[in-house]
Each structure stands twice: as structure tokens, then as C-alpha cells.
Amino acid sequence: METKLTSDRDLSAQIAAAIRDAIIEGRLIVDARLPSEAEMSENFGVSRPTVREALKRLAAQNLIRTQRGATGGAFVNKMTYPDAYGQQITTSTLLLSMNDVDFETACEARYTLERACAALSAQRRTADHLATIRAEIHRQGQPGLSDEGFCASxxxxxxxxxxxxxxxxxxxxxxxxxxxxxxxxxxITFTTRSRARIVDLHTALADALESRNAMAVDSALQHLADYTTELGRDVLARRAAKQLT
Known part of the structure; x- marks a missing residue:
């Protein structure tokens, strides 16, 4: 984990990056114990608080875990896919918001990626997956459901x-x-969408999954993509017209 630190960059970030690279490259394996704070402080030529901040950065990324006691210390964590979901969602949200991705680009990407799962989901979905989808369709049909609740569903x-x-x-x-x-x-679309139509499209999707018809699943997703794109264009056209008046 030896690395040459530069004074023009955050020292704790550089230390965290060096440890992260060692984990990614396999030089530090799962459950390996990291050197103590005192040892790293000496090796990197920085204060212990700086090392501590670097370890906090790594812990926030689920790359390491800390244990107390005589056999304690910082250890390389085994990251699981569920552990990484939150980071993926946060990163995607930030990228979309910071780079001002237009609606149709986001819609195209989102449904193209999801359609990649259509055939596999038709083949492998369990009764629990189908039950979840049916339950959410029922929830979406409830008149008292808020826009936030509909989105979550x-x-x-x-x-x-x-x-x-x-x-x-x-x-x-x-x-x-x-x-x-x-x-x-x-x-973007909640003001103009028809919940009834979305429920119908979701029902067609659920029916296709239940019958394990991959082509029908893909077709249902394409219809959802087309409807969503249509809604987005309508909303954006109305906004543009309003700005001209």
C-alpha cells in the first residue's frame, strides 16, 4: 500500500485510494487485517486523524469493517450486491442531475436495459416475484394513492x-x-399520465410473465416505453409553449 502522497490533494482521499486499489488488485484479500492506525500513520507520513478519515471513507463504501477488542482493527470487507445497490442508485441519480440528461435519453436507456431482462425474467421469475407485481398493480389502482406512493409502487x-x-x-x-x-x-410525467392506462400496461406485463411468454414481456415493456416517451414529449411541448406566451 505504499504510495507517494502529494500535498496539493486531500491526503485522506489519497490514502483511501491506495487501500482501495490494493483491495481491487487483490493485494489485500477479504478478511485481511489492515495495518494499525499507528503503522499507517508512520508508513504514509501523516497524522493518525488523517488515517482515521481515510478509513471512514473506505467504511462508507463498504470496503472495510472495523472490530473492537484485542483482536480488533480494520478488515477488508466482503461486499455483496445488495450492499452496492445504494451506491449504484446514488451515483446514477447524481449523474442524471448533474449532467442534465434529457428525458428521451433517460427513457431510452432505462427501457433498453430493462428489456435485456425480459427473456430471463419470463423464464426464471418465481411466484413471489409475480405476487409482488400483482400486489403493486392492485395498489396502483387505488384512488387514494398519492403521486409519491404511485412512484414508489x-x-x-x-x-x-x-x-x-x-x-x-x-x-x-x-x-x-x-x-x-x-x-x-x-x-416529469405525473401531471399528464393516465393511471388506468399504466395499470393496463402493467397488467399485460404481469400476464406475460405469468405465462412465461418472453416475447410478450418484451412487447409490454416496449408499449410502456412508447407511452412514457409520448408523455414526456407532451409535457415538454406544453412547457415550451407556455414559455412563449
Missing amino acids: DVTLHRALVDGAGNPVLSYQLAGAVEAMQPLMNM
Whole structure:
């Protein structure tokens, strides 16, 4: 983990990056104990508070865990896909907001990625995945459901579809697509969308999954993508017209 630190950059960030690189490259394996704070302070030529800040950065990324006691210290953590979902969602949300991604680009990406799961989900979905989707469809049909509740239900439904593919790598990769892009699209389209039509489209999706018809699942997702794109164009056209008046 030896690295040359430069004074023009955050020292704790440089130390955290050096340790992270050692973990990624396999020089520090799962459950390996890191040197003590005192040892790292001496090795890196920095204060112990600086080392402590670097360890906090790594812990926040779930790369390490700390244990108290005589056999305690900082250890390389085994990261799981569920552990990483939050980071993927946060990163996707920040990228979308900071780079001002236009609606149609986000919609195209989100449904193209989700359709990659269609065939696998039709083949592998469990009764629990299908039950979750059916339950959310029922929830979406309730007249008292708020816009926030409808959005949350929409995310849960599509999360079940993606997880139904039974592939944790896909679930991780699509975490941002579903849980970052879906709220963005809902936020833009909620004023003009027809909940009844969305419920119908979701029902067609559920029926296709129940019959394990991959082509029908893909078709249902395409219809959802087309409708969402149509709504987005309508909303943005109205906004543009309003600005001209």
C-alpha cells in the first residue's frame, strides 16, 4: 500500500485510494487485517486523524469493517450486491442531475436495459416475484394513492421484474436504471399520465410473465416505453409553449 502522497490533494482521499486499489488488485484479500492506525500513520507520513478519515471513507463504501477488542482493527470487507445497490442508485441519480440528461435519453436507456431482462425474467421469475407485481398493480389502482406512493409502487414493480431474471449482476447494473431513472420520469410525467392506462400496461406485463411468454414481456415493456416517451414529449411541448406566451 505504499504510495507517494502529494500535498496539493486531500491526503485522506489519497490514502483511501491506495487501500482501495490494493483491495481491487487483490493485494489485500477479504478478511485481511489492515495495518494499525499507528503503522499507517508512520508508513504514509501523516497524522493518525488523517488515517482515521481515510478509513471512514473506505467504511462508507463498504470496503472495510472495523472490530473492537484485542483482536480488533480494520478488515477488508466482503461486499455483496445488495450492499452496492445504494451506491449504484446514488451515483446514477447524481449523474442524471448533474449532467442534465434529457428525458428521451433517460427513457431510452432505462427501457433498453430493462428489456435485456425480459427473456430471463419470463423464464426464471418465481411466484413471489409475480405476487409482488400483482400486489403493486392492485395498489396502483387505488384512488387514494398519492403521486409519491404511485412512484414508489412503480419502482417496486419494475424492481421485481428485474430481480425475476435471477441474475444478481443484472440486478445491480439495473438498480440505477430503475430506482434513479424511474422517479425522474415519474416526476416529469405525473401531471399528464393516465393511471388506468399504466395499470393496463402493467397488467399485460404481469400476464406475460405469468405465462412465461418472453416475447410478450418484451412487447409490454416496449408499449410502456412508447407511452412514457409520448408523455414526456407532451409535457415538454406544453412547457415550451407556455414559455412563449
